[in-house]
Amino acid sequence: MGAQIIDGKAIAADLRGQVADTVHRLGRDRGLTPGLAVVLAGTNPASQSYVSSKIKMTAGSGMRTFDHRLPASLTEADLLSLIARLNSDPAVHGILVQLPLPRQIDPQKVIAAIDPGKDVDGFHPINAGRLAVGLPSLTPCTPLGCVRLVKTAYPSIAGAEAIVIGRSHIVGRPLALLLLAENATVTLAHSKTRELPALCRRADLVFAAVGKPEMVRRDWIKPGAIVIDVGINRVDAANGKSRIVGDVAFAEVSEVAGAITPVPAGVGPMTIACLLANTVRAACMQAGLPAPTF
Numbered sequence: 001m002g003a004q005i006i007d008g009k010a011i012a013a014d015l016r017g018q019v020a021d022t023v024h025r026l027g028r029d030r031g032l033t034p035g036l037a038v039v040l041a042g043t044n045p046a047s048q049s050y051v052s053s054k055i056k057m058t059a060g061s062g063m064r065t066f067d068h069r070l071p072a073s074l075t076e077a078d079l080l081s082l083i084a085r086l087n088s089d090p091a092v093h094g095i096l097v098q099l100p101l102p103r104q105i106d107p108q109k110v111i112a113a114i115d116p117g118k119d120v121d122g123f124h125p126i127n128a129g130r131l132a133v134g135l136p137s138l139t140p141c142t143p144l145g146c147v148r149l150v151k152t153a154y155p156s157i158a159g160a161e162a163i164v165i166g167r168s169h170i171v172g173r174p175l176a177l178l179l180l181a182e183n184a185t186v187t188l189a190h191s192k193t194r195e196l197p198a199l200c201r202r203a204d205l206v207f208a209a210v211g212k213p214e215m216v217r218r219d220w221i222k223p224g225a226i227v228i229d230v231g232i233n234r235v236d237a238a239n240g241k242s243r244i245v246g247d248v249a250f251a252e253v254s255e256v257a258g259a260i261t262p263v264p265a266g267v268g269p270m271t272i273a274c275l276l277a278n279t280v281r282a283a284c285m286q287a288g289l290p291a292p293t294f
């Protein structure tokens with residue numbers, strides 16, 4: 001029997017609809033229009049495409065956008081002074097600096113310079129620390145999207161065995177903390193983990209955030225497990241072009257999993273929808289209003 005396909009596109013569209021409704025109400029009842037500033041330095045094609053989608057979707061949900069495209073030769077001092085201006089601009093409620101940054105700029109310095117209350121990517125050490133100790137925080141968008149997706153197929157995570165493969169600060173680590181907060185029993189695996197297939201086979205919920213094409217195979221998966229594939233990998237296609245695959249061997253894993261996200265159209269659209277949700281949360285917090293729960 002084939003796995004249920006978790007339709008990230010449709011679930012993301014639903015969340016964007018809820019965000020747009022909230023934005024409309026905030027404007028009507030409070031005169032508040034959330035605003036997102038997006039900063040892109042350089043001409044990396046993937047980054048340009050991500051930024052364009054983020055701006056389009058933000059504007060599409062009724063929010064204001066502030067688009068800062070900067071040359072790859074930008075200095076760290078110039079970027080820090082832009083961040084300082086955005087921090088003090090009351091029309092800007094969220095600041096997103098698209099990574100990676102040009103080599104001459106230290107990303108940690110830039111992230112630390114963002115006002116934590118406007119840090120809609122959730123990468124600032126204050127937000128990372130608040131998440132780690134279980135306090136309300138602006139939380140990274142991709143992990144938020146993963147939890148939302150898994151709940152559509154497995155609503156009650158409490159007590160489930162979850163494995164997160166990959167421990168990056170933007171995906172794996174915060175995802176493990178979110179799952180722990182939902183009372184899952186969490187294994188956080190990485191490149192030094194031993195017996196990874198055997199650990200995976202124990203899990204009710206498998207999250208792959210590695211960046212290795214189709215690494216997770218059919219015999220790693222317990223029958224009926226839910227599989228969330230974060231990976232985005234470009235590989236050569238038969239026709240001399242390229243195509244995008246995830247970290248999970250989708251066709252063979254679909255034969256055994258209970259539910260699975262496709263790549264593309266799984267986690268990717270959720271990341272942007274959660275960014276919009278975070279921007280509205282940030283705007284509400286700055287206005288002293290209760291943050292919407294979505």
Ligand code: NAP
Binds near residue numbers: 166189193271
């Ligand atoms: P990253 O920073 O490169 O981290 C990769 C993680 O995978 C590291 O923790 C690494 O372990 C671990 N790893 C590497 N090889 C492994 C192996 N053989 N077995 C087990 N673990 C291994 O990557 P990332 O930024 O988290 O991104 C991961 C993937 O998700 C990428 O394909 C990226 O493009 C994609 N992504 C997608 C979205 C989206 O919106 N869909 C968003 C962000 C990222 P060590 O820590 O030991 O090195």
